[in-house]
Amino acid sequence: MQKRLQKELLALQNDPPPGMTLNEKSVQNSITQWIVDMEGAPGTLYEGEKFQLLFKFSSRYPFDSPQVMFTGDNIPVHPHVYSNGHICLSILTEDWSPALSVQSVCLSIISMLSSCKEKRRPPDNSFYVRTCNKNPKKTKWWYHDRPMRLFLPLGTRVPLLSISWGEADVAQDLTRLGTLL
Incomplete structure (x- = not known):
């Protein structure tokens, strides 16, 4: 896990996805918890807005997905982002693969926000x-x-x-x- 995280940390520092920056202070004490600063993409509903993503890695990473959520004072208003920062995105849970990386998660979140047509919270x-x-x-x-x-016994x-x-x-x-x- 340590070797993989070091490799991904270097990749994020040297070649971050557009609008993403690793918060260097966040990794000084622990390599298992990162904060990534994010800026809304130009030409989108979130242009000019700043957000923070919190990544937490278990000892089973990359076989176990990281815990990823928005944190801080500005949580994006989006149909797949809850006001507590939780993100409803399948690659963070059941569609996770060890072939994915922090960069691919960041790109997926940028894409999710960029394709939004209306700022609103999830209905629930x-x-x-x-x-x-x-x-x-x-x-x-x-x-x-x-x-x-939904699988129910016949006649239910x-x-x-x-x-x-x-x-x-x-x-x-x-x-x-x-x-x-």
């Missing part, structure tokens, strides 16, 4: 922030752009959940679903 932001773990890796994410698969009756994106509706549906399981 308030509910999630109230009920989530501090570590986003402990969340079982449901990616809204993927079909949901399930009440219809509302199909809406209102925050109150999502919270109510999650509560109703929780009582069914």
